[in-house]
Amino acid sequence: MSDFLLDTHAFIWLSENDSNLPDNLRDMIDVADRVYLSIASLWEIAIKLNLGKLSLQRSYETIEAELESSDILLLPISFIDTLQIRHLPLHHRDPFDRMLIAQAINRSFVLISQDTKFDAYSVQRLWI
Secondary structure (H helix, E strand, O other): OOOEEEOHHHHHHHHOOOOOOOHHHHHHHHHOOOEEEEHHHHHHHHHHHHHOOOOOOOOHHHHHHHHHHOOEEEEOOOHHHHHHHHHOOOOOOOHHHHHHHHHHHHHOOEEEOOOHHHHHOOOEEEOO
16 A cells, blocks of 8 residues: 655645545545655645635644644655755646655655646646
């Protein structure tokens, strides 16, 4: 089985039990060997909350405890991820998504995302 990296929206929908995340994909996440959330996603959530571009059902401050009690692993950003970004074509200009792409490529993770712009890169994207 593959290791999964959750896109920010996939993590939010998973943690909030939102119906935008398909049930069969939720089931795949539940039985996966390893599921990761990039620290870049937490950075994105914090920024968008501060700008008023995002709202959550629960307080942002509860995410750390939620991650600790779940099987989701927090993925740090490494230097090699920043090197990968330097060589990515600019098909996708969102800096958070570009980091997720770099991390998925570097670790051969399957990226769980609804965003079809990821398909322009050599990354496996899953959305059912």
